[in-house]
Amino acid sequence: MxxxxxxxxxxxxxxxxxxxxxxxxxxxxxxxxxxxxxxxxxxxxxxxxxxxxxxxxxxxxxxxxxxxxxxxxxxxxxxxxxxxxxxxxxxxxxxxxxxxxxxxxxxxxxxxxxxxxxxxxxxxxxxxxxxxxGFDYFTTNEVIPLVSAKLNVNKNEAREIAIAMSRPGEKSYMEIERLSLLKISLLKSGFDIALEKHAKEYFWIRNNYLKSCVMGKVDFLAEVKEIRKMPREEVLKMAMSIESYEAGAEREKSEIIEKYCIGKELLALFRMLERASWWIxxxxxxxxxxxxxxxxxxxxxxxxxxxxxxxxxxxxxxxxxxxxxxxxxxxxxxxxxxxxxxxxxxxxxxxxxxxxxxxxxxxxxxxxTLIGKEIKGITASGKGTISGRASIVLDIAKDRFRKGDILVTSMTRPEFLPLMRKAKAIVADEGGLTCHAAIVARELRIPCIIGTRTAVRNLKTGDNITMDLETGRIRKDD
Incomplete structure (x- = not known):
């Protein structure tokens, strides 16, 4: 062909x-x-x-x-x-x-x-x-109907179960790096040595498919200075939240397994999705x-x-x-x-x-072929509806983003993390429940719809939009 x-x-x-x-x-x-x-x-x-x-x-x-x-x-x-x-x-x-x-x-x-x-x-x-x-299409289109049928629950409940059960068993590498910076910001002694070590370990973290952006000690120092603008208690709280990720994820999964009497076959599928999320x-x-x-x-x-x-x-x-x-x-x-x-x-x-x-x-x-289609995906995080100003970002080096906007992109990547932390919500054209946007949005507790396919082509920066987190639909408001 x-x-x-x-x-x-x-x-x-x-x-x-x-x-x-x-x-x-x-x-x-x-x-x-x-x-x-x-x-x-x-x-x-x-x-x-x-x-x-x-x-x-x-x-x-x-x-x-x-x-x-x-x-x-x-x-x-x-x-x-x-x-x-x-x-x-x-x-x-x-x-x-x-x-x-x-x-x-x-x-x-x-x-x-x-x-x-x-x-x-x-x-x-x-x-x-x-x-x-290979999991992309399944986690975007088929897992929720399957869970709904197997457990005899409505689709919204099935979605929440699938989201929780497909969470990685370990914190993401970006959260590991973030935790390291939070801890460094709290240091009173050994700061320079710790920051030097961090820079050597994570110099690659802003690279992408287009170019290499080597991060040095000075770059990470700038991030630490931003963290230190926050109250110490807030930094400690953020660090504790990341530290407790594994225990929280395991506890939530155990409660779901017990509540819904999840059988061996469905549990095996969830374990695969969990490992796939981690591997991605x-x-x-x-x-x-x-x-x-x-x-x-x-x-x-x-x-x-x-x-x-x-x-x-x-x-x-x-x-x-x-x-x-x-x-x-x-x-x-x-x-x-x-x-x-x-x-x-x-x-x-x-x-x-x-x-x-x-x-x-x-x-x-x-x-x-992507223009003019309905904007609909799958909710990866959040409930209800949320409205706000759309901001289309495909390249963070070129596209501007305002704090509090709804981030609309093709797919999120590691260099998007600073923007994701500032976003009111996230819309991503690609990915299923195990994708980068879904994983990070759940960690940050930000509303997120993924797998929309056509949002970038049909929306523009400045559009006022409403995300229906129950149906996965996104509409432009007049």
Missing amino acids: SLKKFLKEGNLWQEDCPGVPQTGIILARAFIKQNSHLGAKLQKRIAILVKNDYLWEITSIDEKKGIFEALHKKGLPFLEKMILEWVAQMKKCESRFSRLESMEEMPGRNLAEEYKKFLDDASDLWSYPIMCE DRRKAMMLRLFHYLFAMLDEAGRRGGYDEKLIRYAHPSEVYSILNGRKVQNSLLEKRRQGFAYMLDADFNEEFIAGKEANELIGSYLG
């Missing part, structure tokens, strides 16, 4: 964020490599669209359903086995990645080989937790660290070859390999891709890509 035909066939799942072909191609390879873990070619293809530093990832909903069914059939023991393999693989890769700290001193040929190995390692690592993407969170931390090394290598390749750091990110991996080996790639070719880049990878690792005007038209045609 051609790329054009795939984008026209419908029944597609989309996720998007600021990004470039380099990160998109690693992502595509990881999607296809998951087939080796599943034992079948269930992920048949994936499309990556990029225009002006913005990326869309597009997969088939039917394929997502097939992957979920395979994972559900294999059960929790398989998921735990995959997690153990992933952890072991991570440890092996750490030593390889440490070599890249001295990449400036490497001969071009050596760095080219390191880059090639890195892409293999990164897509291999990513291929394990990316299996959890830890995957994000892994990705951000990988991006640090990826962008460092691309910057080095650009420096050696005389390429703009933004343009080099539009090079195909084979071209970066060539550049590091002393060969040239035309700047005009990379510029053309920045205007529009459409790429597809199939289950046999066959590539197809289009650039420039043709790709731009293809992207425009695809995005046009």
Whole structure:
């Protein structure tokens, strides 16, 4: 099937964020490599669209359903086995990645080989937790009706049960980092040493699919200063709330299991969703660290070859390999891709890509299918209705956000956390109950509707909107 035909066939799942072909191609390879873990070619293809530093990832909903069914059939023991393999693989890769700290001193040929190995390692690592993407459609569209039928409860009650039971058993990596900063802000002695250690451990936390944003001691000091503006008692309360997450989550789940007499089959499903939620969170931390090394290598390749750091990110991996080996790639070719880049990878690792005007038209045609549809998703956090001013944020470096606005985005990412803490509520086009927005919104106790698919395309900053947290519908107010 051609790329054009795939984008026209419908029944597609989309996720998007600021990004470039380099990160998109690693992502595509990881999607296809998951087939080796599943034992079948269930992920048949994936499309990556990029225009002006913005990326869309597009997969088939039917394929997502097939992957979920395979994972559900294999059960929790398989998921735990995959997690153990992933952890072991991570440890092996750490030593390889440490070599890249001295990449400036490497001969071009050596760095080219390191880059090639890195892409293999990164897509291999990513291929394990990316299996959890198979849960997206199920947790957005099917889990609530299933719980409602199994427990004989209404859909609102079923939603609250599903949300609570799918919470990760451990606090998110972002809350772990936040807790560390809260504790540092309370220190009277050993402050500098603690802050230095924090910066070394979390320098990667603001990275994304578009660029690396290395955080230093000075950056974290600025965050500590903001925390210290709050009363000490409030900081202590926040720290205690994060500290007690595990106990609170476990207690809530135990109460639900007892109250609703949840049977073995449904409980096993909930345990899988819980572990998938945890793995999705830890995957994000892994990705951000990988991006640090990826962008460092691309910057080095650009420096050696005389390429703009933004343009080099539009090079195909084979071209970066060539550049590091002393060969040239035309700047005009990379510029053309920045205007529009459409790429597809199939289950046999066959590539197809289009650039420039043709790709731009293809992207425009695809995005046009998302306009004018009802804005409806699934409530991940909160009850009742809430109204407020919408603020569309796709790239936090470009889009402004006012405290107290309703944050509307394609999907939240780690760098969104400061905005999420200021938001009145959150609307995200992508994700199910186990997605980043859902997990963080529940931790922050912020109303949240996810999986709306079309909110970004149909709303604009300044719109007054009402979120119905009972039905998942969002409407524009006159």
